Amino acid sequence: MTPILEIEDLTVSFDGFNALNHLSFQMQAGELRVIIGPNGAGKTTFLDVITGKVKPTQGRVLFKGRNLRRYSEDQIARMGIGRKFQTPRVYLNLTVRENLELAAARHKGVFATLFQPLSREERDRLHTLIDTIGLRPKANFPAGLLSHGEKQWLEIGMLVAQSPDLLLVDEPVAGLTDEETHLTGELLVALAESHSIIVIEHDMEFVRQIARTVTVLHEGSVLCEGSIETVQNDPRVIEVYLGA
Numbered sequence: 001m002t003p004i005l006e007i008e009d010l011t012v013s014f015d016g017f018n019a020l021n022h023l024s025f026q027m028q029a030g031e032l033r034v035i036i037g038p039n040g041a042g043k044t045t046f047l048d049v050i051t052g053k054v055k056p057t058q059g060r061v062l063f064k065g066r067n068l069r070r071y072s073e074d075q076i077a078r079m080g081i082g083r084k085f086q087t088p089r090v091y092l093n094l095t096v097r098e099n100l101e102l103a104a105a106r107h108k109g110v111f112a113t114l115f116q117p118l119s120r121e122e123r124d125r126l127h128t129l130i131d132t133i134g135l136r137p138k139a140n141f142p143a144g145l146l147s148h149g150e151k152q153w154l155e156i157g158m159l160v161a162q163s164p165d166l167l168l169v170d171e172p173v174a175g176l177t178d179e180e181t182h183l184t185g186e187l188l189v190a191l192a193e194s195h196s197i198i199v200i201e202h203d204m205e206f207v208r209q210i211a212r213t214v215t216v217l218h219e220g221s222v223l224c225e226g227s228i229e230t231v232q233n234d235p236r237v238i239e240v241y242l243g244a
């Protein structure tokens, strides 16, 4: 089976410095993959290159077998790669439901956002999504009244509303309470039943909650990959990351 994401010998240089250095990576559809690594390991650049924000200096990124090199960031998003940044970007004056409706419409293009109402089926899907992200009691609240954790879930919902095949989620639990962190883990595990997901995260307890396979980046390459137990007990990982 063709992997959903395949990265071959990827190097990204900034002024001669290799932020990514001959990195290879593979992921099958339906995987929930966690990426960890010390500051400067190349995690952000890794996401930037998958979304097309940064182009490879060398090597290839294949999404469902298609080389992404020729495509713009917008085209790549439309091909089915969605990214959630660390800071929530929701519309504070719109309600939870309106934020989700706007995200779903925007995915269909500017014209649709302005002129085409959502279909019955699309509305039903958003209705279910509001339950999935745990915001049913606040569906008609302006997003500005949500807690930081709830805004994170809303933004994850807005991403899902755009029907991506691959979700890239950057540090989703930074600044959340323990309870919100746990609920975020449950949400990502639930979404992983129908999406492929890459999560970048530092919080090791959270990583233990959600991870099936962990990839450790170090100095722009994959240092080690495997189950959470394998990674935690690898002396190289302990030296560069966990022991720090």
Ligand code: ADP
Binding pocket: 014, 015, 017, 018, 019, 037, 038, 039, 040, 041, 042, 043, 044, 045, 046
């Ligand atoms: P991480 O997200 O793991 O902290 P980054 O991908 O942000 O790592 O950065 C990897 C390395 O590449 C760092 O040493 C960083 O300073 C460098 N880097 C990232 N982006 C740029 C850039 N636009 N120009 C120069 N150096 C960069």
